[in-house]
Amino acid sequence: MKRIKVIFFLTLALTAGCFICQPAMAQDELLSLLDDIKTKPEKVRNTWKSTRVINAQSSEQLSKGVLDFRVLHRFGFINSGPSEVFGLDQASIRLGLDYGLTEWLSVGFGRSSFKKELDGSIKVKPIWQTKGSGSFPFSVTLVAGMTMNTMKWENPERNNYFTSKLAYFYEGIIARKFSDGISVQLSPIMVHRNFVDLAVDEHDVWALGLGTRIKLSKRVSVNLDYFILKPGRTASLYSNPLSIGFDVETGGHVFQLHFTNATGMNERAFITETTGEWLKGDIHFGFNISRVFTIGGRKHKSERS
Amino acid sequence: MKKKIIKKWLLIPILLLSIISAHGQGKYFTRSGNVTFNAGTSLEKIEAINRKAASVLDATGGQLEFTVLIKAFEFERALMQDHFNENYMESDKFPKASFKGNIVNNSDVNYAKNGSYPVQIKGDLTIHGVTKPVTVKGGIEVKDGKINASSAFEITITDYNISIPGVVKDKIDKQASIQVDLVYEPLNK
Numbered sequence: 001m002k003r004i005k006v007i008f009f010l011t012l013a014l015t016a017g018c019f020i021c022q023p024a025m026a027q028d029e030l031l032s033l034l035d036d037i038k039t040k041p042e043k044v045r046n047t048w049k050s051t052r053v054i055n056a057q058s059s060e061q062l063s064k065g066v067l068d069f070r071v072l073h074r075f076g077f078i079n080s081g082p083s084e085v086f087g088l089d090q091a092s093i094r095l096g097l098d099y100g101l102t103e104w105l106s107v108g109f110g111r112s113s114f115k116k117e118l119d120g121s122i123k124v125k126p127i128w129q130t131k132g133s134g135s136f137p138f139s140v141t142l143v144a145g146m147t148m149n150t151m152k153w154e155n156p157e158r159n160n161y162f163t164s165k166l167a168y169f170y171e172g173i174i175a176r177k178f179s180d181g182i183s184v185q186l187s188p189i190m191v192h193r194n195f196v197d198l199a200v201d202e203h204d205v206w207a208l209g210l211g212t213r214i215k216l217s218k219r220v221s222v223n224l225d226y227f228i229l230k231p232g233r234t235a236s237l238y239s240n241p242l243s244i245g246f247d248v249e250t251g252g253h254v255f256q257l258h259f260t261n262a263t264g265m266n267e268r269a270f271i272t273e274t275t276g277e278w279l280k281g282d283i284h285f286g287f288n289i290s291r292v293f294t295i296g297g298r299k300h301k302s303e304r305s
Numbered sequence: 306m307k308k309k310i311i312k313k314w315l316l317i318p319i320l321l322l323s324i325i326s327a328h329g330q331g332k333y334f335t336r337s338g339n340v341t342f343n344a345g346t347s348l349e350k351i352e353a354i355n356r357k358a359a360s361v362l363d364a365t366g367g368q369l370e371f372t373v374l375i376k377a378f379e380f381e382r383a384l385m386q387d388h389f390n391e392n393y394m395e396s397d398k399f400p401k402a403s404f405k406g407n408i409v410n411n412s413d414v415n416y417a418k419n420g421s422y423p424v425q426i427k428g429d430l431t432i433h434g435v436t437k438p439v440t441v442k443g444g445i446e447v448k449d450g451k452i453n454a455s456s457a458f459e460i461t462i463t464d465y466n467i468s469i470p471g472v473v474k475d476k477i478d479k480q481a482s483i484q485v486d487l488v489y490e491p492l493n494k
Contacts, residue, residue, distance in 0.1 A: 030361035033334065042376070046391050063383030063384070065383070066383055180397060218391070218392045250472045294381065
């Protein structure tokens, strides 16, 4: 009998307790009733404002169905003096199109006025930096490309092969967005040239790229990209390409204004043929304009179910 | 005699427990509510939909809460979605928008009977880390145990500390319209 009484009072106390607590809880934390959703690791996006740091490919991948039209322009060397309006009389351009086929795969095509060169590339981003539970600290992007010189043969009397016009490059990009304001990438690259002028010239040129971005405001950042050539014949004859500039984003456009010692705007040209030296004032003022268009792939999703 | 007493003693807690479970049945939830956002102008279409709004409605007292992940808003254009998150909503800093409030005329709604009822909802809306009191009109439709709730209202973007730069000033409507459509199911807890 006593035991039953104890059980009864215990039950009563518990029930009353629940009854009192519940409305209070319900008022405050209704949503806590749902909080058993597991959070998946989330992809870190917008490591860079565009697909190039300045000259170098960045780890940024175009979204699916996005076409990026890029106009790259370099004036002449600043040290060419007042008669050349400090380089403004000269111009070298590259027009390019990049397209995002999927979230992790994009293709690019371009033509440079320097050496009348065509270039094409494939960019794959298999590993994304993520955050949240089970996060991954950096992203890995791979770029493979090809360039083709379309100028007339220098020595037409010689037996020239079509393949002599071609060069290839392979690049890996390891990038991390440390915070909203700071992104850094390391990018080893190898450029293979089928044809070189002299027998002693290197067919394969290796370099290590370093890129960084520091945001000054939501829409403006300072960017730097630099390649250190592997010591060798090319490194001793040519300079390491260094570019410093600003990214300014205005809605659908990104303007990149910068100073660089590299004249070429594809990987073969700026890695293996940068002649300008910063300390001598061989600096180009240049700009890149990126304009993106959404072509397809994403359906409009506003229709309600 | 003994048996009778035991029955009596046990009856009271059982009764109390049953009241609690009845109380629990007054709650409804959804995890797949739709929230659309439109701040477009004639110059630019700025429209997004979020299909993952989570909400709980306590029919007994009319309390209502809902929350959306800002990153789950889908735009037609990927770049616009990036800018929405990165430049305007700062969704890394403020990942969620939420609402917490009451149905003012909750007593007018009969949750047990099919029918539609106009309601007024009053509460606090938090966007971009800024909380503002709001009162909006909406509708509740009860249909076979499910509850459809909807509401359309406007918010002034600058009220929530979201800055719009001069370059795009003419493209963005300062009065964004929000449309909320929720299909609640009974919460069994």
